[in-house]
Amino acid sequence: MNGYHGKILHVDLTQQATRVEEPGENFYRLYAGGGLLGTYYLLKETPSGIDAFDPANLLIFTSSVVAGHPAAGLPRFTVCAKSPLTNGVGETRCEGPWGIALKQSGVDAIIVHGAASAPVCLMIDNGAIQFVDARGLWGKNVGETNDALETELGDGLHVAAIGQAGENRVRFASIVANRTFQAQRMGMGAVMGSKNLKAVILRGGELPPLAHPDKVAAITADFGQRIAGNPLSTWQKQPPGFAVWIYTHGIDAALDIENYRTADFPAVENYKDEEFLKHYRGFAPCPGCPNDCIKILHADDPDLDIRASGIHQEVTGAMGPNIGLTDINVLLRLNNLLNQWGMDPVSLGFTLSMAMELREMGILTQQDTEVDLRFGSADAIQEMVRRIAHREGFGDVLAEGSKRAAEKIGNGAQRYAMHVKGLEMVPFEPRSQTNLAMGFAVAAIGPRYDICEHDWDYDTQVGWDHTLKYSNTVGILERIPMQYLGREKVKNFKALNNLWSGADALDMCIFAVAPTRLLSLDQMAEFLAAATGWETSGYEIMRWGERRNHLMRVYNNREGLTPDDDRLPDRFYDEEISTGVKQGEKLDREKFHDMIRFYYEMMGWDENGVPRAATLYDYGLAWTLAK
Numbered sequence: 340m341n342g343y344h345g346k347i348l349h350v351d352l353t354q355q356a357t358r359v360e361e362p363g364e365n366f367y368r369l370y371a372g373g374g375l376l377g378t379y380y381l382l383k384e385t386p387s388g389i390d391a392f393d394p395a396n397l398l399i400f401t402s403s404v405v406a407g408h409p410a411a412g413l414p415r416f417t418v419c420a421k422s423p424l425t426n427g428v429g430e431t432r433c434e435g436p437w438g439i440a441l442k443q444s445g446v447d448a449i450i451v452h453g454a455a456s457a458p459v460c461l462m463i464d465n466g467a468i469q470f471v472d473a474r475g476l477w478g479k480n481v482g483e484t485n486d487a488l489e490t491e492l493g494d495g496l497h498v499a500a501i502g503q504a505g506e507n508r509v510r511f512a513s514i515v516a517n518r519t520f521q522a523q524r525m526g527m528g529a530v531m532g533s534k535n536l537k538a539v540i541l542r543g544g545e546l547p548p549l550a551h552p553d554k555v556a557a558i559t560a561d562f563g564q565r566i567a568g569n570p571l572s573t574w575q576k577q578p579p580g581f582a583v584w585i586y587t588h589g590i591d592a593a594l595d596i597e598n599y600r601t602a603d604f605p606a607v608e609n610y611k612d613e614e615f616l617k618h619y620r621g622f623a624p625c626p627g628c629p630n631d632c633i634k635i636l637h638a639d640d641p642d643l644d645i646r647a648s649g650i651h652q653e654v655t656g657a658m659g660p661n662i663g664l665t666d667i668n669v670l671l672r673l674n675n676l677l678n679q680w681g682m683d684p685v686s687l688g689f690t691l692s693m694a695m696e697l698r699e700m701g702i703l704t705q706q707d708t709e710v711d712l713r714f715g716s717a718d719a720i721q722e723m724v725r726r727i728a729h730r731e732g733f734g735d736v737l738a739e740g741s742k743r744a745a746e747k748i749g750n751g752a753q754r755y756a757m758h759v760k761g762l763e764m765v766p767f768e769p770r771s772q773t774n775l776a777m778g779f780a781v782a783a784i785g786p787r788y789d790i791c792e793h794d795w796d797y798d799t800q801v802g803w804d805h806t807l808k809y810s811n812t813v814g815i816l817e818r819i820p821m822q823y824l825g826r827e828k829v830k831n832f833k834a835l836n837n838l839w840s841g842a843d844a845l846d847m848c849i850f851a852v853a854p855t856r857l858l859s860l861d862q863m864a865e866f867l868a869a870a871t872g873w874e875t876s877g878y879e880i881m882r883w884g885e886r887r888n889h890l891m892r893v894y895n896n897r898e899g900l901t902p903d904d905d906r907l908p909d910r911f912y913d914e915e916i917s918t919g920v921k922q923g924e925k926l927d928r929e930k931f932h933d934m935i936r937f938y939y940e941m942m943g944w945d946e947n948g949v950p951r952a953a954t955l956y957d958y959g960l961a962w963t964l965a966k
Contacts, residue, residue: 341550342870343367343404348446348468350461352534353394353453355470359446368873369959372403372447374430374784375844375887377419378894380450381428382966387897391423391526392508392533394454400441400499400539401449403846405870407442408546409627410555411562412851412858413866414438417843418522420530422784423510424686424740425760427895430784431513431527434625434633434848435520440497443544455535460488465543473537477506480679481515482644484538492540500538501528502681504728508532509738511686511763515678519623519649520633523683525762525784526740550872558866562857563629571796571803571855572630579615580622580634581850582650585660586610591801592794592821593921595766596660597714598692599757599910602768603918606665610655618671623649625848632850638671647678653788656766657688662695663714673724680728687727689763690741691720693755702750708733760785760904767793770911771822771921773931774832780905781935781948782836783891789849791835794821796855809853812860812877813838822921824930829937841884886958888942889950893963902948905935 345367347360370376377399389395399419406413416438422429441449444463451461458473471492476484480502489496497517504512505528512528513521522528549555566572575581585594586607593602615636623633637648654674664670677684695714697703705711709732710719726734736744741756741763757764762785769776771794778790796806798821807815813834819827838860839849845867852858858866860877867875895904912928939946943954955961 340364341548341872342408343402343442343447344445344547346446348449349452350449350468351452352455352459352536355455357468367404369886371844371883372401372406373417373432373844373846373887374419374428375883375890376401376403376448377417377430378428378887378890381419381421382890382894382897382963385421388899389421391421391426391429391530394534396421396530396533398451398527398530398534398536399448401846402438402442402447403844404447405867406846407438408549408555408870409439410866411559411628411630412848413846414625414628415846415848416441417846418514418527420527421898422762423508423526423529424742424762425525425785425900427760427785427898427900428783428891429525429527429530430843431522431524432843432846433514433516433520433522435517435623436626437497437499437516437520437541438846439546439626440541443546444541445544449539451534451536454533458535458537460538460540461536462492462540463542463544471540476537478503481681482518482647482679485518488538488540495542497541498538500681501531502679502728504680504682505529505532507728507730507738509682509727509730510740510743511683511690513677513681513683515681518644518646519678521651521678521683523651524685524787526683528681549870551869554869555866558862558869559627559629562851565857566629569805569857572857575630575632575850578619578634579612579636580650581632581652582634582636582655583610583612583615584652585655587612588795589656590919592771593768593916593919593924594660595656595768597663598661598689598696598755599764600696600914601917602921604660607660609665609667610659614667618667620645620648628848628851630851636671636674638668638675640672643672643675644679647675649678650674653765654684657685661688661692661766662720664717664720665715666717669717669721673721676724682728685765686740686763687724688766689757690727690737690744691723693741693745693752693757694737696755697748697752702752703748754909757908757910758785759907760900762786764908768916768921769907770916770924770926773822773824773926774828774835776907776911776926776931777829777832777934777938778836780907781938783888783895789839791832791839792854794819797821797831803855806855809855809859813854813881815854822924824927824934826934826937829934829941833938833941837881837884837888839884840887841880841882844883844887845880882958885942886960889954889958889960890963892944892948892950893955893960893966896949897966902935905948
């Protein structure tokens with residue numbers, strides 16, 4: 340086989356046993372990798388209705404038939420499990436060197452079953468599998484864990500580890516790869532902690548051969564040469580990078596300020612590029628990809644490890660204006676600590692902002708929260724974040740996530756929990772970007788800011804000039820105002836979502852691909868063909884994307900999620916954007932829900948969002964009818 344190994348490693352932590360499955364090429368043509376492959380195994384090999392922390396839950400690290408090679412957009416991997424936040428399918432993606440190390444390990448996916456009786460690490464060293472006693476690592480943060488493993492085992496390690504948050508089953512705990520790359524959403528770190536699995540360690544091995552290595556190299560070289568001609572890719576490439584968007588782009592679509600209760604942020608000047616550039620210390624590379632998206636923005640505090648200061652795009656919104664932070668030095672310090680403790684900054688940010696709003700409304704008191712937790716209170720925020728990671732005091736309540744914490748607090752707190760399906764919102768305004776709003780509502784994995792290309796890009800006033808070039812190839816021919824609400828947008832959302840769903844199935848980085856980055860849909864297919872030797876097409880990629888959406892929907896339906904879960908928080912229907920160019924915008928509840936029902940129909944689902952039998956047969960998923 341070219342591009343991939345054709346092997347799936349199953350690891351039983353309970354018995355400390357392993358087996359290798361070799362599914363065959365037809366399997367990979369159906370379930371190429373990423374969350375598509377992960378959901379297949381969750382449906383096939385887990386019983387319905389289990390708790391996410393039950394040993395019967397699977398923890399799945401997966402590559403794809405093309406990912407894991409040092410080339411443009413390919414150093415990526417996915418982690419899947421039943422989510423402890425949503426009780427539905429959990430999927431998070433991660434960039435960086437660990438994705439290449441996974442492909443070098445000799446398998447395309449590692450599926451972890453059961454739970455160890457004591458803390459353990461799984462190590463694959465030049466193809467040899469071993470279990471490493473991790474009792475001495477339990478209680479250490481991610482950086483300390485890496486240091487200890489390197490001292491014990493030597494150099495050349497690629498480590499995906501949990502910190503204290505994962506050990507303590509904070510429901511939004513992350514897995515952190517190579518010290519600074521977070522697999523950050525949906526609580527995959529908490530599932531890893533429930534299995535007593537401290538780290539997955541990879542070293543050595545060989546990549547599978549490429550069918551046409553010269554072609555893969557040529558596509559990557561062309562990608563690098565064209566960055567300067569694409570303003571979006573250039574923005575990602577140039578310091579301070581795509582994490583710095585609050586001042587540059589956020590204002591156009593309205594900013595999320597203080598749990599979405601306002602769009603007015605007087606300290607927005609503090610978030611200009613030049614302020615972040617003072618903290619720029621280089622980038623955390625994805626080997627082989629020329630775009631260098633993940634910048635190192637370091638707070639320069641003497642107790643911080645600069646190797647943990649890589650920063651992703653959402654951090655600055657969720658842990659900045661959303662919680663009222665005016666000092667970006669504190670923001671960057673928190674980013675570093677969250678990489679060390681292993682905790683999703685997005686879910687954390689919205690759990691904090693809910694508690695802050697409740698505190699200021701009097702639903703919570705300082706006696707409840709133990710610190711004076713208010714918007715912008717830097718010292719109290721840092722202390723509460725520490726308490727959440729370690730489940731101390733009121734931090735134990737907030738460690739459950741906004742939905743469960745609000746239910747426990749009561750007294751009307753649920754209205755201020757900004758979540759969908761139990762997963763916290765993201766800091767990109769849905770009232771002014773209605774494609775995004777649909778994605779936040781209907782996605783099986785809950786709200787994700789890269790569920791589809793943003794409406795901003797297609798807006799009649801501020802959209803990128805180049806947006807329609809690649810979008811035309813998936814049927815999007817005209818610009819639509821970002822805030823427009825109606826059925827005409829449903830077709831666009833379906834195409835854009837299925838495109839990025841296909842990229843997710845292939846673990847192709849969406850920051851490299853169509854419709855607004857450098858790799859067109861045809862070039863994505865060329866990349867796939869050059870890696871695997873397959874005769875393929877953009878059509879097959881779109882089919883993978885839609886198959887992933889259908890399969891995830893089947894899993895969620897099995898686990899009891901219903902159309903009632905495809906809803907945004909009431910705030911977005913009832914309260915208008917308070918200020919700025921989108922002042923007065925809100926979602927019309929009936930129009931928005933009509934769009935959702937229309938989307939069900941367009942996807943071949945029934946009125947309850949259940950894929951019809953004909954749809955499942957069409958996508959090779961008839962076997963799920965028995966699930």
